[in-house]
Amino acid sequence: xxxxxxxxxxxxxxxxxxxxxxxxxxxxxxxxxxxxxxxxxxxxxxxxxxxxxxxxxxxxxxxxxxxxxxxxxxxxxxxxxxxxxxxxxxxxxxxxxxxxxxxxxxxxxxxxxxxxxxxxxxxxxxxxxxxxxxxxxxxxxxxxxxxxxxxxxxxxxxxxxxxxxxxxxxxxxxxxxxxxxxxxxxxxxxxxxxxxxxxxxxxxxxxxxxxxxxxxxxxxxxxxxxxxxxxxxxxxxxxxxxxxxxxxxxxxxxxxxxxxxxxxxxxxxxxxxxxxxxxxxxxxxxxxxxxxxxxxxxxxxxxxxxxxx
Amino acid sequence: xxxxxxxxxxxxxxxxxxxxxxxxxxxxxxxxxxxxxxxxxxxxxxxxxxxxxxxxxxxxxxxxxxxxxxxxxxxxxxxxxxxxxxxxxxxxxxxxxxxxxxxxxxxxxxxxxxxxxxxxxxxxxxxxxxxxxxxxxxxxxxxxxxxxxxxxxxxxxxxxxxxxxxxxxxxxxxxxxxxxxxxxxxxxxxxxxxxxxxxxxxxxxxxxxxxxxxxxxxxxxxxxxxxxxxxxxxxxxxxxxxxxxxxxxxxxxxxxxxxxxxxxxxxxxxxxxxxxxxxxxxxxxxxxxx
Numbered sequence: 107x108x109x110x111x112x113x114x115x116x117x118x119x120x121x122x123x124x125x126x127x128x129x130x131x132x133x134x135x136x137x138x139x140x141x142x143x144x145x146x147x148x149x150x151x152x153x154x155x156x157x158x159x160x161x162x163x164x165x166x167x168x169x170x171x172x173x174x175x176x177x178x179x180x181x182x183x184x185x186x187x188x189x190x191x192x193x194x195x196x197x198x199x200x201x202x203x204x205x206x207x208x209x210x211x212x213x214x215x216x217x218x219x220x221x222x223x224x225x226x227x228x229x230x231x232x233x234x235x236x237x238x239x240x241x242x243x244x245x246x247x248x249x250x251x252x253x254x255x256x257x258x259x260x261x262x263x264x265x266x267x268x269x270x271x272x273x274x275x276x277x278x279x280x281x282x283x284x285x286x287x288x289x290x291x292x293x294x295x296x297x298x299x300x301x302x303x304x305x306x307x308x309x310x311x312x313x314x315x316x317x318x319x320x321x322x323x324x325x326x327x328x329x330x331x332x333x334x335x336x337x338x339x340x341x342x343x344x345x346x347x348x349x350x351x352x353x354x355x356x357x358x359x360x361x362x363x364x365x366x367x368x369x370x371x372x373x374x375x376x377x378x379x380x381x382x383x384x385x386x387x388x389x390x391x392x393x394x395x396x397x398x399x400x401x402x403x404x405x406x407x408x409x410x411x412x413x414x415x
Numbered sequence: 416x417x418x419x420x421x422x423x424x425x426x427x428x429x430x431x432x433x434x435x436x437x438x439x440x441x442x443x444x445x446x447x448x449x450x451x452x453x454x455x456x457x458x459x460x461x462x463x464x465x466x467x468x469x470x471x472x473x474x475x476x477x478x479x480x481x482x483x484x485x486x487x488x489x490x491x492x493x494x495x496x497x498x499x500x501x502x503x504x505x506x507x508x509x510x511x512x513x514x515x516x517x518x519x520x521x522x523x524x525x526x527x528x529x530x531x532x533x534x535x536x537x538x539x540x541x542x543x544x545x546x547x548x549x550x551x552x553x554x555x556x557x558x559x560x561x562x563x564x565x566x567x568x569x570x571x572x573x574x575x576x577x578x579x580x581x582x583x584x585x586x587x588x589x590x591x592x593x594x595x596x597x598x599x600x601x602x603x604x605x606x607x608x609x610x611x612x613x614x615x616x617x618x619x620x621x622x623x624x625x626x627x628x629x630x631x632x633x634x635x636x637x638x639x640x641x642x643x644x645x646x647x648x649x650x651x652x653x654x655x656x657x658x659x660x661x662x663x664x665x666x667x668x669x670x671x672x673x674x675x676x677x678x679x680x681x682x683x684x685x686x687x688x689x690x691x692x693x694x695x696x697x698x699x700x701x702x703x704x705x
Contacts, residue, residue: 161511163455163518208694215453215510219644220693223686226641230683338637342522345515378529385522392516393501396508 123262127255135254137367139326142258142265145363147319147340148347149268149356150312153275156354158308159214159288163341164221167205167228168198168313170335172320174238177246177330187248191260191321198317199310206306213291222338229336243331246324260322268315269356275308276414284308339381346384349391352398356415361400424553425670431555433666435562435628437659438569439621439639440646442614444658447647449590449610450506452513456521457643459636460615463524464490464622466631469537479539479623487619494615498608506607521636528633539626562624566662569620574655576613586610638682642669645689648696665689 127135147165154160175194179185185193205224212220233241275281283304286294295301324330347366351358366384373380395402404411443457454460464486471482497520505512544558577583588596589603596603625631625639645665650657665685672684 155511155515159511161514163514208690211697212693213697215514216648216693216697218455218511218514219453219641220690222637223641223644223690223693226637227683227686227690230680230686234679234683339522342518345518349515378526381522382526382530385519385526388519389501389516389523392512392519393504396505396512 120266124259127258132254135258137371139254139258139261139322140370141363141367142261143319143323143326144343144347144366145359146261146264146268147316148344148359148363149265149272150315151341151344152348152353152355152359153272154308154312155348157276157281157288158284158305159291160210160305160309161214161218162221162309162312163218163338164223164225165313165316165344166336166338166340167221167225168202168316169320169323169340170228170232170330170332171198171201172317173324173330173335174232174244175317176321176324177244177249178238180248181244181246187252187325191318191325194321195314195318198320199314202310202313203306206302206309210302210305210309225336225338229332232332232336238332239330241332243329246328246330249325249328252325254326257322257326260318261326264315264318264322271311271315272356273414275311280304280307342381342384346388349388349398351400354414355398355400357404357411358398358400420553424555425674426667427553428556428559429667429670430663431559431563431666432628432670433563433663434566434659435559435621435624435662436642436646436665436669437650437662438562438566438617439625440643440650440658440662441570441573441621441655442618443640443643444647444650444654445586445610445617446614448654449586450502450607451590452502452506452510453517453644454614455514455517455640456524456636457517457618458639458641459521459524460490460493460618461622461625461639462631462633462636463493463528464619465539465626466528466532466537466633467619468539468623468626469532472539479541479627483620483623486623487616490615490619490622491612494618495608495612498611499604502611503604503607521640525634525636532633534632534634536630536632537626538630539623541627544627556628558628562628565620565624569617570655570659573617577655582606582609586613641686641689645685645692648689649692 126138130138147169151162151165154162172191172194175197176187176190179190179193180187205221209217209220209224232238238244275284283294283299283301286297286299287301287304291301320335324335343366347359347362348354350362350365351360369380369383373383391398439461442460443454446452446454467486467489468479468482471477471485472479501516501520502513505516540558544561546557548555548557548560577587585596585601585606586609588601589606593603596606642665646658646661648661649664650659650661665688668685668688669681672688673681676684
């Protein structure tokens with residue numbers, strides 16, 4: 107494919123996606139919002155896990171913080187909602203920066219459990235914090251009546267930004283450093299890569315996207331509860347979306363997210379069944395097809411895609 | 416005087432609980448020590464064992480302790496075959512892949528239990544464990560005491576197993592030098608299978624004892640894996656002595672945390688202690704290699 111025609115395809119695709127809420131029904135709009143939100147978060151999660159070797163089991167921290175900050179700022183402080191979303195993103199990025207110091211000292215498996223622990227601590231703290239409704243949760247009344255035609259756009263924007271971010275990161279100097287860390291952290295360090303700065307930057311950027319996903323999600327769902335806002339099932343879902351298509355690819359999570367949303371609707375009335383099937387599928391793919399479905403397809407069709415795709 | 420006595424009582428109960436925590440963490444520690452991997456589904460296996468025991472208790476009217484005659488071998492088989500057919504296949508892809516696989520397994524176990532047993536609180540509590548013991552004016556909790564004594568017995572048996580039997584020695588040899596172990600005819604993968612079986616056998620005992628001491632839900636597992644991880648981090652990987660000491664520290668942290676900060680922030684305090692130790696000693700209190 108020539109470079110020029112590739113840009114034309116991207117522009118057409120974006121034009122179609124932008125006009126989509128005008129002509130699809132409410133149900134599909136809901137599904138698309140979910141699709142974009144999970145896509146945005148899973149792209150960066152997969153990039154971190156695959157290329158930088160940072161497996162975070164605590165991304166629900168940022169979903170929760172994004173949701174709570176947006177709701178609290180607009181309801182208690184009267185800040186306009188779009189501004190609350192942006193502030194929540196900055197706060198999430200700041201929190202990721204702070205957490206980098208204790209957590210990124212830990213490597214590999216230790217980091218994974220460290221993030222899980224941090225997420226549980228924050229969940230328990232929110233469960234006991236009366237200001238944000240403690241265990242009763244928080245109803246985001248200000249977001250009532252915001253039509254999905256409007257929420258659709260920030261969700262789409264997040265997905266697009268996330269994909270471009272992953273693409274640019276992969277090809278940047280930072281991405282080069284990250285990939286060398288993912289391959290062998292000690293060697294990377296020996297070659298003069300500032301491993302902490304590289305990992306922290308990646309973690310902060312990924313968490314910024316995840317926080318914004320949490321913020322848009324709360325506007326869509328209008329309800330917050332510490333157990334669900336900081337639930338590990340967020341990270342399970344990102345894992346599912348990223349793993350199905352292929353961790354660390356850009357196209358993979360698109361397939362994964364579509365499947366995830368379809369699953370959610372198919373098994374909506376069975377409590378736990380959807381997560382059970384998700385877990386089983388992730389298990390099967392990790393063991394039998396560790397490169398993911400997308401990599402297998404692109405190899406079969408001989409698409410010869412370059413790595414981040 | 417009374418006041419000092421109640422503090423001593425608190426510390427005694429923390430110690431007793433610590434023994435149980437050490438036993439719970441053993442499986443995680445032994446797998447981390449031998450294979451250099453962390454089993455995220457560790458806590459869910461413990462809860463699975465508790466539910467198995469509950470099922471046997473309810474359908475045959477069997478005492479939870481006696482139910483271990485069935486639960487322990489079942490869990491041994493689960494560990495053996497899960498290691499053989501899944502973990503051994505992804506081991507070469509690195510520790511992170513194992514984290515993802517066991518994380519997915521954890522989700523599967525939790526939701527399977529949720530489907531079968533619903534989200535209701537369950538317990539294995541038996542009447543004889545609700546009696547009040549009085550010892551030199553102290554009130555050790557019989558539920559913790561049973562856990563503590565069982566833990567010491569199991570640890571003693573494990574110690575003998577590692578020192579005296581061929582299999583136990585082989586398990587210690589493999590992580591020490593995999594190449595040399597291979598040279599004298601030890602197949603590391605077979606050893607891993609047995610190690611995972613042993614780990615889950617002990618987890619089964621721990622799970623039943625935890626079920627005796629606390630109520631449990633289908634999603635209680637992650638709490639125990641985090642606490643067990645804390646024990647392992649404090650004690651160093653694969654070290655029996657370290658695991659016991661780590662267990663005691665966390666037992667005290669939980670009991671004292673509950674006393675000073677209330678049950679609401681008890682667990683949070685415990686997690687913060689673990690995070691603090693991870694921060695100060697990213698490789699564990701007693702050294703240890705990952």
